[in-house]
Amino acid sequence: MSDWTSPSTASPCGCEVIRMKMVCAVIRPEMFDSVKAALEADGIYGMTVGEVMGRGAQRGIALKFRGKVMPVELIPKVKIEMVVSDADVEKVIGIIRANGRTGKPGDGRIFVLPVETICRVRTDLEDPTDP
Amino acid sequence: MIDTGATAFVLICTAMVMLMTPGVGLFYGGLVRRKNLISMIALSFIAFALVSIQWVVCGYSLSFGTDLQGLVGGLEYAFLQGIGVDGDGIPDLLFVVFQMVFAGLTLAIVTSGVAERIKISSFLVFGLLWTTLVYDPLAHWAWGGGWAAQLGALDFAGGTVVHISSGFSALALALVIGKRLGFGGHGMEPNNIPLALLGGALLWFGWFGFNAGSALAADGLAANAFIVTNISAAAGALAWLCAAWVRGRPGSIGMISGAIAGLVAITPAAGFVDPMAAIVIGAGAGLFCYGALVFRVQKGLDESLDAWAIHGMGGIFGALATGVFAVAAIGGVSGMIDGNPVQFLIQVVDVGVVVAYSFGVTYAIARVVDAVLGLRVTEEEEYVGLDIAQHGESVRV
Numbered sequence: 001m002s003d004w005t006s007p008s009t010a011s012p013c014g015c016e017v018i019r020m021k022m023v024c025a026v027i028r029p030e031m032f033d034s035v036k037a038a039l040e041a042d043g044i045y046g047m048t049v050g051e052v053m054g055r056g057a058q059r060g061i062a063l064k065f066r067g068k069v070m071p072v073e074l075i076p077k078v079k080i081e082m083v084v085s086d087a088d089v090e091k092v093i094g095i096i097r098a099n100g101r102t103g104k105p106g107d108g109r110i111f112v113l114p115v116e117t118i119c120r121v122r123t124d125l126e127d128p129t130d131p
Numbered sequence: 132m133i134d135t136g137a138t139a140f141v142l143i144c145t146a147m148v149m150l151m152t153p154g155v156g157l158f159y160g161g162l163v164r165r166k167n168l169i170s171m172i173a174l175s176f177i178a179f180a181l182v183s184i185q186w187v188v189c190g191y192s193l194s195f196g197t198d199l200q201g202l203v204g205g206l207e208y209a210f211l212q213g214i215g216v217d218g219d220g221i222p223d224l225l226f227v228v229f230q231m232v233f234a235g236l237t238l239a240i241v242t243s244g245v246a247e248r249i250k251i252s253s254f255l256v257f258g259l260l261w262t263t264l265v266y267d268p269l270a271h272w273a274w275g276g277g278w279a280a281q282l283g284a285l286d287f288a289g290g291t292v293v294h295i296s297s298g299f300s301a302l303a304l305a306l307v308i309g310k311r312l313g314f315g316g317h318g319m320e321p322n323n324i325p326l327a328l329l330g331g332a333l334l335w336f337g338w339f340g341f342n343a344g345s346a347l348a349a350d351g352l353a354a355n356a357f358i359v360t361n362i363s364a365a366a367g368a369l370a371w372l373c374a375a376w377v378r379g380r381p382g383s384i385g386m387i388s389g390a391i392a393g394l395v396a397i398t399p400a401a402g403f404v405d406p407m408a409a410i411v412i413g414a415g416a417g418l419f420c421y422g423a424l425v426f427r428v429q430k431g432l433d434e435s436l437d438a439w440a441i442h443g444m445g446g447i448f449g450a451l452a453t454g455v456f457a458v459a460a461i462g463g464v465s466g467m468i469d470g471n472p473v474q475f476l477i478q479v480v481d482v483g484v485v486v487a488y489s490f491g492v493t494y495a496i497a498r499v500v501d502a503v504l505g506l507r508v509t510e511e512e513e514y515v516g517l518d519i520a521q522h523g524e525s526v527r528v
Contacts, residue, residue, distance in 0.1 A: 061515055063520055072515050
């Protein structure tokens with residue numbers, strides 16, 4: 001995890017405070033493989049992935065049958081969560097956009113959240129850069 | 132004169148063969164993406180229900196009615212007129228329903244070629260035309276006294292009628308309907324491999340009824356058909372497993388596909404070959420069909436669930452192998468090894484005609500149905516999946 005050695009300063013408790021962000025992307029399931037491969041090619045390995053259902057401004061899809069409209073309110077998506085250094089955020093967003101895009105409604109969203117602390121479970125240390 | 136033993140046996144075999152149709156549905160359902168799981172299983176049931184009605188209205192008569200020029204049966208048994216509880220060995224009504232479950236299964240196999248993109252309304256129309264114009268004449272040729280039977284072509288339980296026809300029809304249908312959205316680019320991994328294996332188990336089990344029941348008597352010929360069926364399935368499973376292992380991992384889907392390839396190949400031969408020939412036929416079919424599948428993938432053909440590679444090519448392999456390995460001591464007919472090379476040539480002619488007829492006629496039917504009704508769902512419906520788009524149901528709660 002070379003990302004964790006990104007710019008850091010000392011925190012009040014003595015641990016290092018790292019400047020990292022969580023990038024949370026909700027994308028089309030069928031684009032996931034190419035997005036993952038592209039991230040990996042650029043050195044972004046760590047991620048948490050889940051199959052989710054969701055919708056955006058279009059409120060899902062409306063299928064038409066013989067004049068009747070059948071709404072499909074929630075569409076399957078894949079949600080990827082990655083914690084990356086501030087410096088890598090733009091790159092990650094660019095990779096997801098380039099590889100997850102079809103150009104049609106439903107390509108998804110990317111959210112970037114501040115990360116306050118990172119605690120490793122394996123040890124009691126707060127700073128995962130120090131094993 | 133009714134033979135009660137034979138009647139009891141064929142009654143049970145009929146029920147076993149019926150179970151193969153949902154077996155195909157579960158096998159195919161496990162292989163598609165989750166959004167099409169219900170659709171794939173439902174298509175098999177729909178195929179079975181549709182053919183069941185067509186069969187008693189006209190299908191049986193077209194297959195087993197009085198021969199017209201060796202091509203098709205007459206319509207004297209339409210609506211089962213004159214078919215009663217009497218018969219030669221088994222009741223005529225039992226023969227009707229035994230043959231019905233074969234016809235239903237065959238249409239279910241064809242759904243491979245249109246997986247994840249067919250419109251149900253169009254499938255109903257296509258299926259009715261297909262079973263009437265393709266299956267019924269083929270059944271007549273082989274079993275109803277048509278030209279293939281007159282020529283002496285061997286097809287014990289349906290290698291040409293069921294498997295070559297369904298395999299090549301699925302290929303024709305796949306070419307007309309086109310590839311699935313994203314085929315070749317997006318991952319299309321099976322959603323539920325245990326379900327596919329369960330479907331394969333039902334097929335293997337039902338196949339005993341399929342082949343042994345085709346003896347139409349509880350006798351030694353049925354016993355021979357039963358054991359060669361199992362031997363060929365086992366040899367096919369192991370052969371495919373090993374072939375896949377050489378190139379990568381010994382996957383369970385490949386293993387069960389090999390078993391089905393072995394079952395397909397022994398189908399025309401079950402009443403004509405001995406158990407040792409069954410090992411060769413099963414193993415050969417496993418390798419041959421594996422090669423066909425690899426070829427299909429390399430060519431970028433989206434015959435989605437490989438009915439062509441397994442049923443079509445396995446059927447060809449089995450029909451030709453019957454001409455090679457048949458021994459007079461089993462079924463009364465000699466093949467090439469037993470000193471009768473002419474039998475092999477007869478098998479070649481039969482295979483060639485059945486391939487050309489089923490591919491050509493299916494292609495034409497599919498083009499007509501596509502032009503009039505449209506075979507395929509809209510792009511949006513395909514994206515959402517047929518479970519929701521066609522059935523209004525979903526495996527997700």
